[in-house]
Amino acid sequence: MAQALSQFMPLWLGQIIQYVLVGTALVLFAVLNMLFITWMERKAIGRFQDRIGANRAGPFGLLQPIADMVKIMTKEDITPTAASRIIYNVGPLVVVPPALLVFAVLPFGWGLSGSDLNIGLLYVFAIASTATIGILAAGWGSNNKYSLLGAMRAVAQMVSYEVPQVLSIIGIVMLAGTLSLQGIVAKQAYMGWFILLQPLAFLIFLTATMAEVNRTPFDLPEAESEIIAGHHTEYSGLKFGMFYLAEYISVLFISALAATLFLGGYTIPFIPTDNPIHTVLGPFVLIAKTYFFVFLTMWIRGTLPRVRVDHLMGFAWKALVPLCLLNILVVGFISPFINLWTQSLGNLAFLVVIPVMLVANAFMFGILYFFISRLVRQNEVKLAEGAVPAR
């Protein structure tokens, strides 16, 4: 686009216009979808709990998010007297940018991504990991013990679950041979969706990302029955709105990322990636797949109770991380054969690759089942002996 504009103006001006336009479009996409997701969550959770949900503002309550916005903006802005003024205000400001910046590498269609970085996935995880700083600043700056506890829980949880989250993706990176999100999508159009090749990694990724964005059943950092609202206890008005915004944008992004990594992103099955239809329809396909995952998170939220805090860490380190490592080992063992099959069978290689990967995953699920059943049995024996429940 900068080239097209350069007929009328110097190249640098064209570049600036391009950056501003693309950036604005991505931010608008994120924020507008966030508004819709808040409405959708109210409705969906309402239905799960046998209620109707928001239905007053506009048809089906569709204008509810706008009413919420007006309410949030007109609320009084309170800074606790004992708070550290600057750090207290830095918190909400630092939380939002990482949630928005990650959209820069998301592929919306063939040739439609803000920037197709060579290190796309690494960029995503790097930027996402800085969100914890805002939470720490908020928790510490509020000078409130609940805020502090919430921030500590949030950070401990996010740092721990980042490990299985990243490790679960490594299998995909090994299969795709690239970190670029466009590259991963293109590879899936050719090899088959990675959810078929990596079902175990998919489950681990889903679990870890749910913990990463503090969604139920991993919403301990804001467990209202224990620590009020965690790190944003003291915030009101638009500053609270910032946390709210960041949380829902993250939900949108992880859904889009899961769709891109495991469900083939913007591609329609059996159509090559570089088909022009993917430039036109790609964004809509991606949004449809994204909303499937958004709905899934709401479904899980409506179904599962909150995890206990001492189970949380043990689950990440003792269950998810070893499983991820096993997965990497298995993929590393199979991937040379996959290269062999793709060379000899060409486009039909997926007919062999998918069953082989499914068998390998079934094997790993078997190991998982064995260990979990053994743990459960041990726990039952201990309970029968009258001991306190084991960690």
Next chain:
Amino acid sequence: MNLFVVISFGIVSLITLLGALGVVTARNVFASGLFLVLSFMGVAGIYVLLEAPFLAAAQVLIYAGAVAVLILFAIMLTRRVMSDTGGSQTNNQWAVAAFIASLLFIVLLKATGQEWPISNQSPPADVITALGNAFLGPYLLPFEIVSVLLLAALVGAIIIARE
């Protein structure tokens, strides 16, 4: 050179230096930690301008996302919340510190004043593949030794924490 790059370099360097200045001058330890994050981000920006995107992402992931977070976490665990803003900025070892700092400054002056050979090769198009091949090819042994070292540090930290 591209005007963009020059302007960006100025901004990024300013962020890095102001962040670094903030780390040593802030009265509040937690604020120092936050300034450290700013400085790390500035360094990542410089890596981007040097066309080393992998290094930049690693810088953000490891330093801003993990090391700084751990430092802030440790501050939250050890210091009494908020009460700890005052105190003297210096202690009785400031003379030694000043001496070491000036020595380091001389080294820096020497290093920046020198003419370094500049490669005119363009960086490889696919940095990550080249890096991966180097790690598991010619530099396999150092790579493994570093991994074992980190593992040993990890195990040691756990053992100390359990005592």
